[in-house]
Amino acid sequence: MNRITFLLFxxxxxxxGAAFTASTTAYVNAQGxxxxxxxxxxxxxxxxxxxxxxxxxxxAWAVVAVQHTEDLTKVVVGNPVTMGAFRTGVPGxxxxxxxxxxxxxxxxxxxxxSDAPYDITxxxxxxxxxxxxxxxxxxxxxxxWGYAVFKQDAASGTFTPATLTHKPPxxxxxxxxxxxxxxxxxxxxxxxxxxxx
Numbered sequence: 001m002n003r004i005t006f007l008l009f010x011x012x013x014x015x016x017g018a019a020f021t022a023s024t025t026a027y028v029n030a031q032g033x034x035x036x037x038x039x040x041x042x043x044x045x046x047x048x049x050x051x052x053x054x055x056x057x058x059x060a061w062a063v064v065a066v067q068h069t070e071d072l073t074k075v076v077v078g079n080p081v082t083m084g085a086f087r088t089g090v091p092g093x094x095x096x097x098x099x100x101x102x103x104x105x106x107x108x109x110x111x112x113x114s115d116a117p118y119d120i121t122x123x124x125x126x127x128x129x130x131x132x133x134x135x136x137x138x139x140x141x142x143x144x145w146g147y148a149v150f151k152q153d154a155a156s157g158t159f160t161p162a163t164l165t166h167k168p169p170x171x172x173x174x175x176x177x178x179x180x181x182x183x184x185x186x187x188x189x190x191x192x193x194x195x196x197x
Contacts, residue, residue: 040158041150041158041159042056044150044159044160044161045161046148046149046150046161046170047161049146049147049148049161050131050133050146050147050148051148052131052148052150052159054102054131054133055102055104055131055133057079058077058079058102058104058129058131061077061078061079061080061083061102061104062077062078062080062083063075063076063077063195064076064077064078064082064083064086064103064192064194064195065192065193065194065195066195067192068110068121071109071110072107072108072109072110072127073107073108073109073110073121073122073123073124074105074106074107074108075105075106076103076104076105076192077103077104077105077106078101078102078103078104079100079101079102079103081097081098081100081101081102082097082101082102082103085097085098085101086194087194090188091186091187091188091190092187096134096144096188097134097188097190098134099134099135099136099137099144100133100134100135101133101134102131102132102133102134103131103132103133103190103192104129104130104131105129105130105131105192106126106129107126107127107128107129107130108123108124108125108126108127109124109125109127109154110122110123110124111123111124111125125152125154126152126154127151127152128149128150128151128152128162128166129149129150129152129159130147130148130149131147131148131149131150132145132146132147132148132190133145133146143182143185143189144188144189145189148161149161149162149166149170150162151166168180
């Protein structure tokens with residue numbers, strides 16, 4: 001290989017590497033910018049209560065059940081501890097959920113599908129995300145469960161801890177769901193039944 005061919009080859013390699021680096025950097029920057037709201041939600045915490053980060057990965061948890069009201073479409077998901085408990089018959093078998101059980105309820109404003117060939121309601125904008133975690137020691141004053149609700153601002157897509165002005169009203173501590181869930185005491189304070197598959 002003569003010297004000129006070698007120099008041309010080296011320049012082409014450098015140019016290709018620079019182009020690859022520039023495109024990779026642009027992709028990473030775009031992903032980072034897109035991920036910023038995702039990262040910031042995990043920094044949130046209900047004052048005196050649960051942190052959003054305690055439920056990291058909830059987006060990939062298994063579905064417990066789907067629910068809807070006139071105003072909201074909802075899906076309840078559970079972590080592997082919760083799903084294992086449901087599959088063994090908890091709470092119908094009289095046993096409580098084990099510590100480490102976590103559930104999330106994602107609530108959306110319903111929307112009409114623009115793609116389906118028939119009338120179907122699909123999730124629209126997120127209304128809020130509700131969390132509950134079983135930890136008998138940490139939440140001894142809340143029947144063993146801790147709760148948190150984070151509402152989403154539809155315009156910005158950001159979450160904030162729900163307050164007393166939210167529907168339903170939420171206190172600023174991990175016991176915000178204790179009074180509401182007390183009517184489900186016989187089911188270890190869990191409203192949602194496992195939807196059979």
